[in-house]
Amino acid sequence: MEIKALCERQGDGWLVAVPELDNFRTTAKRLDKATEQIKALAENLTGESKCDIVVKVEAVMPGIICDIEAAQQKMADATRLQEEASAEIRDVVGRMRDRGLTMRDIAVLLGVTPQRVAQLAPCAEVEQSA
DSSP states (O other): OEEEEEEEEETTEEEEEETTTTTEEEEESSHHHHHHHHHHHHHHHHOOOGGGOEEEEEEEOTTHHHHHHHHHHHHHHHHHHHHHHHHHHHHHHHHHHHTTOOHHHHHHHHTSOHHHHHHHSOOOOOOOOO
16 A cells, blocks of 8 residues: 655654545654654554555655756666666677687776676587587
8 A cells, every 4th residue: 555645844844744544644853753653544544554555755845856856867877878888898798709809808908807807708608418
């Protein structure tokens, strides 16, 4: 069960509204305390186990939330690009090995250690005789 909690920073705490739970409202110093309170209330109202209740916190903080979302998108993009780069470098190392280059030569060309080249090189297929 997922419950949305609308949280707005006020002073040194949070004003929390939960429309799905009879418009429940509370204040809390920390969001983790508010989510525990919401889970307990939801458990009492619905009979659902606290372990099965997920509180989705939506904070009202103009400007900051957009910055968080932009940073998270950049992190996701960076992860995707890192995965693509890793796949491409493994392919390049494999093609260099297919052309007969030594691990040391590949290391010099890529600016890495021979040990790193060995990690990037595709595993040699073992031929099994019948």
